[in-house]
Amino acid sequence: MSYKQIKWMILLIPTLTVGIWEYVRHQFLLPYISMDLGNWLTPVIVYVVSITLVTKLFRNMERIQKELEKERAAKAVLESREKLAKELHDGIAQSLFLLSVQVERLELQRKQEKQLDEVYAIRKTVHEVNRYVRQSIANLRYDAQSHTAQPTLDSIALHNQIGRIIGDTPIPIELEWHIEDDVFTAKEKIELLACLREAVVNIQKHAKASQGWIKGEDKNGYRKITIKDNGRGFTVDPFTLKDRYGLHIMKERLKAMNWNLRLVREQESTILEFSQDGEHV
Known part of the structure; x- marks a missing residue:
């Protein structure tokens, strides 16, 4: 049952209950139930129906509302993760790649052993940071494609x-x-x-x-x-x-x-x- 249907049922059930009760009372029960007793029974019947039916509908409506709130929160988290992944890719990852290319050119230009060792150390650091960033981008995007309510690495x-x-x-x-x-x-x-x-x-x-x-x-x-x-x-x-x-x-x-x-x-x-x-x- 949809959220809209539940709202209409909550509105219509008490109204229909009163209408059906009054019709039955006036058409069939007047010889057996006095007017005063019937007036007292009307709110009692509405209350009983509300407790048994309308309360369940309210619970369903609250459950649906909570699910919608969770979906909105999850969507906001996924959008922020995707935005962060894009910023990492467009900014840090590309800059690191450019730096790696520049270091490689420096390596080709310098042949002294000591300088080469320094270049190797720089390239290793750049390579490691670049992989860390790309791993973070991959993790963010993999989790953003997940349909779980709490998109974390540990949840998959x-x-x-x-x-x-x-x-x-x-x-x-x-x-x-x-x-x-x-x-x-x-x-x-x-x-x-x-x-x-x-x-x-x-x-x-x-x-x-x-x-x-x-x-x-x-x-x-x-x-x-x-x-x-x-x-x-x-x-x-x-x-x-x-x-x-x-x-x-x-x-x-x-x-x-x-x-x-x-x-x-x-x-x-x-x-x-x-x-x-x-x-x-």
Whole structure:
């Protein structure tokens, strides 16, 4: 029943009740009920009907009103998040990208080893901040597309957010997830999601893979996340290269949570593992 229908029912039920009662009383009950008794019974009947029917309608109307207020509040939050995401993208993210290009030009111009080390440090910082900003933009926009009343990162399961990242990737990636969402803290969700996003980007841009796999396992409290692809892999340890900023940042994120990172090449596949409490399988 709609909000408008409820309002009309609240107005019409007492009126119709009085009308029907007066008609029945005058047409059929006058020989049995006196005029004074009938006058006393009229408000009693209206009261009983109001308590049984109209009160329920009022409750429904209040419930609908609360739902509308929640929807308005959620819409306001989503609009503000979208506005903030746009401002981050148009302002900070583009400025950081320009700064990254300028530092890269500086790197090409300067060949001294000491200067190159400084440039690498600057580029790493810029790269890290740029990824933080873009991650914030992605989180804001993902949550803004959610239909939940309280659009927060913690309100959406990590499994679903990984699925969204995969959905935005042109390369087919199979997801197999066996870890309950409540075993992660809010910080772990944010950090793991950032690492997984970086891993998926690497599969798409650097590995030149045609297929990827993501698997989450929880064996007796030891949690492991495996990202695998059939790309071209690597010939030297990527962690020894200074310009692999994404991998270095990923390793630092996991280390801060006491998680481990392992990157290996096995049977023409590249395997990246995040594991907790030293578990390597």
